[in-house]
Amino acid sequence: MSNSPLRPDTLMPLFNPQSVAILGASSDPARIGGRPLSMLKELGYQGKIYPINPRHSEVQGLPAVPSIADVDGPVDIAIIAVPGPAVIDAVQQCADKGVKAVVIFSSGFAEVDEEGKESQQALTKIAETTGMRIVGPNCIGLASVLHRFVASFSTALSDGISAPGRIGIVSQSGAFGSYCFVLAKEKQIGISYFLTTGNSCDVDISDGIAFMAEDEHTDVIMTYMEGTTNREKFIAALELAQKKNKTVVMLKVGSSDVGAQAAASHTASLVGSDDVYDSILTQYNVYRARNLNELFEIAHAASSNRFPAGNKLGLITVSGGAGILMADVGEELGMDVAPLPTATQKKLKELLPFAGVANPVDVTAQLLNDMSLLPKNLDIMLDEGGYDVIICCFLHVGHQKALVEEIHASMLGVQEKHPDALLMVSLLGPHEIRQKFEASGMMVFEDPTSAVRAAAALYRFGEGRKQVGQPEPLPKLPASVEPVKPTAQINEFEAKRILHSAGIRVAEEKIVTAADQAAAAASAMGYPVVMKIVSPDIQHKSEIGGVVVGIHNDAEAVDAYNQIMSNAKTKEPNAAIDGVLVAEMIQGGIExxxxxxxxxxxxxxxxxxxxxxxxxxxxxxxxxxxxxxxxxxxxxxxxxxxxxxxxxxxxxxxxxxxxx
Incomplete structure (x- = not known):
């Protein structure tokens, strides 16, 4: 991967090229070199297409060109569909021609062995020295739905592309990314751009996030990630997305040891601590989805660009069981599922005496017999309960056209009266019903708990956006702080001395190298004391019997010293030992x-x-x-x-x- 800084503008030739060359173009639309050409023709791509094939004068009805150097005119992007051993020469020829970007389908690079790693480094060097952007190798490619452009061999795109939308997809895995692309089409979720990065010799996941953060046609960036080898670039991309108020929803895999090993072998990515990734993503307001369904649900919800002002959650349901389920998840996610005021509960009881009216409000199936109950309950809950979000659970009612039309009309009237409130719906029904609600600003979910998760995520996104542009002042170290050499290896006693010089209180302590010294030091500082081995080679002191607590007199101090030294020499015979630390024993407080x-x-x-x-x-x-x-x-x-x-x-x- 290139260490170049973020340059989102240099990715535009990838997604809105005026000309494309296909090296290894094939007359067979089923072959890797023929599929992108076939798809470009079917999509009605308006730019110039140059099939590069020295053995044919025509490819799929278009004039073929012997080499990239023979193309008469500029080339914005080149698709490399040649065997692995020919890739480096082909890429260099593109750079010599002045091609702005290339996409490499071929595999057999850093994901395979050391020889492949060296070949990939050669590609990175071409990108760094020429400025030409390289996607791949070992990738499925990319697509620009907005500009009806495809640079991919994936069969996932051969049946057409989704309608344009405001969600971009960036994936380190080609097959998984293309699966997401097809799933978006099936769910009728609009996509702006689709990018798979493969081995990321140059363009990586950070570049994709940064490009979509800058893009005016993208609001949500849906991401599949295995790992990164360039933390500064990754963090810069997340900072840019945060600054531009773009929502990032990420499926970060490799949380288990087995998954981390698989990620490393898959795209040669470096996988650090999963807990640390969690912390970084939270810091930059990125939602970490735990599965594919959650990835889509949260991304789709965020594309509404509606973020509640608070976390107070109201629930209306025709099923008591569903209401309890939603309340449980809401509490778990930190939402305030507060009950309605007592006076308000009385009002709701007057409307429907056998309803549950605390929150969740269980209107039972009686709602289906008297639809006037819905707007009345909603108005009262919003006016007197102060809820920021209300989720209405109607189960399978969406399949009853007349009823769902009444529900939509009732909720639309309430939404118009309370434009700042976020109304969400959980129901089963045909897609056109979902479209109707969402066109009115009300998100629809099949699973009621998904609606709750989406509400919590939207609240978190909104809160995170309030923090943008507010840098936190860093505490200053006192002038007296003791400097530390970067290569120095220090023991516990020295480390505490440095911390103390920085203004951190530490217990009184002393290193000793003899039993009588231990007794003298302990007596001087006052009993009880603690004693422990000091060695840069022994990290887990208690496991080798290197710690004794609760020492109350000189005799116990002598015995403790001798026992600690004996244990250390027996269990860690090769360890360098600096001595034994005698420290006052702090009692009380919270560890x-x-x-x-x-x-x-x-x-x-x-x-x-x-x-x-x-x-x-x-x-x-x-x-x-x-x-x-x-x-x-x-x-x-x-x-x-x-x-x-x-x-x-x-x-x-x-x-x-x-x-x-």
Whole structure:
């Protein structure tokens, strides 16, 4: 992959070319070299097409050209459909011709072996030295629905393309990406652009996100991602999308060890910690979908560009069971499924005495007999309940045309009276019913829990957009802070000394190298004390018996020192030992852990959590890429499940959050 900065404008020749050359063009529309030409003709592409084939004078009814150099005129994009060994020469010929961009279908590069990796690096060098953009190798290609242009051999596109829309697709996997393209067509979801990046020798997922972030025809960027090898470029792309108020919905795979290994072999991507990816995506307001259905549901909902002002969620249902299900998911996702005021519940009871009126409001099947109940309930809930979002669950009623027409008319009237409220619908029915509701600004979902997830996602997107353009001030280090050499290997005692110089309070402690020194140091600082081995080679001290706590006198200090040294020499005979650390034993308070880890993709990551079982068993931690400021640090603490302990649960005094 090229290390070049983001240059979204240089991708325009890929998606709106005025001319295209196909190297390896075939007269057989079923072959890889023939399929793109056949599709371009069927789509009615208006630009110039140059089939490159030295053995034929005509290909699929168009005049063939012996080589790219023989083309009379400029070429915006070239499609490379030649065998792997011929790819580098073909790409170089395109660069010599002044072609602006190429798409390489051929495989057998970095995803295979070292020789393939070297060949791919040669392609990257051509891109870097000439400025010509390269998509692939090992990719299925791309499509521009807006401009009726296809540079792909995928059969997924051979049956036509979807209607133009405001959702772009970027995928590192060609087959999966083309599957998404077909699925969008079947769901009648409009697409602007479709890009598969394959091995990403130059154009990668970040370039695709950046291009669509800048594009005026795209509002939502739907992404399939395995990993990245250029964190700065990836983060810059997410920042650009955030700045341009473009919604990014991502299916990031490789969360398991097996999945991570598969991703590395598939497109030669680097897969870092999945928890770190979660943190980065959350930081840049990216929604991480957990499955394909969620990817489409959230992207489609976001394309409405309607984001609720708050998270207060009202529910109306004809099924008590569905209402409970929605309420459970709403609470789980942090939505405020607050009950209606008591006086309001009385009003609803007067309308329908046997209804459930707290929230969810269960109007039962009686709604189908008296449709006037729907607008009355909605108006009251919006006027007196203060809900930002209301989801109406009608189950299979969408198949009853007369009823669903009444429902639509009733809800449309309410929507017009309450334009700021987000009304959503869950029902089964034909596609034209869904289109009718959505044309009126009301999103439709088959699964009621999908509607709740979409509402929560839209609220989060809206909140995230409020933070754009508000850089957080970073805390300043005191002038007295002790410098650290980048290559220095420091032990625990030295690390704490450096932290102390930065203004962080640490326990009194001392390194000793003899038993009598241990007793003297412990006596001087006052019992009880803790003792532990100090070695750069021993990371997990307690596992080798290198830690003793609760030492109360000199004799115990001598015994502890001797035992620690004996355990270390027996279990880690090759470890370099600096001595034993004697430290005052801090009692009371709430045990907290703060750590730094260098992620292979994103660099320095800060971790915070409550100690003990909260970290070791429950995994209750928060991660953030450094650097960041105090407000982000507070949000990290507040995100912990154990945060109530810090805030002062059950009458306990709150911890010093500012100090932490």
């Amino acid at each position: 907290t852990i703060i750590g730094v880890n260098r992620d292979p993709v994103f660099g320095q990551i800060i971790m915070v959590g409550l100690g003990g079982i909260f970290v070791e068993i429950l995994g209750d931690v928060s991660l953030q890429r450094a650097p960041f400021g105090n407000e982000t640090a507070k949000k990290m603490l507040q995100s912990l499940k154990g945060y109530p302990l810090l805030a002062g649960a059950r009458g306990q005094a709150p911890a010093d959050i500012d100090a932490l």
